[in-house]
Amino acid sequence: MEIVNMVLEYFIMICIGLVGSFFSGLLGIGGAIINFPLLLYVPEWFGFTGFTPKEVASISMLQVFFASLSGMVSNRISSKGGPSLVHKRLVLQMGLSTLIGSLIGSVASSFLNSATINMIYGFLAVIAVVMMVIPTKASSENKPVTEVTYNVLLAVSAAFLVGIVSGIVGAGGAFILIPIMLTLLKIPTRITIASSLAIVFLSAVGGVTGKLTAGDIPVWPAVFAVIGSLLGAPLGTYLSRRMNVKMLRYALVVLIAVTAVKIWIDILV
Incomplete structure (x- = not known):
């Protein structure tokens, strides 16, 4: 019976990793926005010992690392023969900056309590939803990478x-x-979607380094979550190149809003 429970628990971790990485490849996110609540609640729903927010953040950050890496590789394979959609200068500037920030945040998370980590996650999710519903100019959608400028x-x-x-809650950002x-x-x-995977990967490098230093990673659950993430990211990346841009944006808004x-219900109730 014990072996059956262990197999079921690890299968659940694979499914959680798969779901998160699917959205990683589909929408250019690291998967943590959906993995954080899944890791926090799903194991308990099946009667297993739940993870603490610190453990969730550590597993999630490790999953983000491999999911974003897998998504980048899939994106590169899918784009062969066509123009690259990755803005290399943007990736280098934002990636290195978020790597440093993520390293600082992940180390700092070891000094924070569970309620604070959950609240920070809740605030990030709300801010993301608000920003995603602000309309942007569609006229820029057809610009090639070489003509894109920014502050x-x-x-x-x-x-x-x-x-x-993001380093605090185990997200790629x-x-x-x-x-x-x-x-x-x-x-x-x-x-944005193509470049964000590379930025998230660099962010995850800093985050994973910090989490390993803090020693909060449950090794075997994390390993099986990573296995799931390696399966889901290529499928998400494949579908992302065959969907309407507006649908991708709306899907991201709904995902974050839910x-x-x-x-916040769990924080306030």
């Missing part, structure tokens, strides 16, 4: 701040970076 100081500063709070890139930096949607409502 460098704003991009670097925003990435650093997002990196800090894309669920808030994407709205910033779309609404404030005016980056076209498809370039998650925000759930986490």
Whole structure:
């Protein structure tokens, strides 16, 4: 019976990783925005010992690392023969900035209690929803990567701040970076999605380093969540290139909104 329970628990972790990474590839996010509540609630629903918010943040950050890596590889394979949608200068500037911020945040999370981590996650989700419903100019959608310009100081500063709070909750930060890139930096949607995976990967490098230093990662549950993430990201990336840009944006808004409502209900009730 014990073996059956262990197998079931690890299967659940694979499914959680798969769901999160599917949305990672589909919408250019690291998957943490959906994985955080799944890891927090789903194991308990099946009668298993739940994870603490610190453990959830650590598992989620490790999953984000591998999901974003897998998504990047799939994106590169899918784009062969066509123009690259990754803005390399943007990735380098925002990626390094969010890496530093994420490292700081992930180390700082070991000094915070569970309620504070959940509240920070809730605030990030609400901010992301608000920013995603702000309309952007559709005329920029057809711009090639070489013609896209943006405010460098704003991009670097925003990435650093997002990196800090994302490192605390175990996120790559894309669920808030994407709205910033779309609404404030005016980056076209498809370039935003393609570039955000690379930015999230660099953010996750800093986050994972910090979580390993703090020692909060449950190894085996994290391993099986990663296995699931490696399965889901390529499928999400494949579908993202065959869907309407507006549908991608609306799907991201709905995903974040549902998650925000759930986490705040638990905080306030």
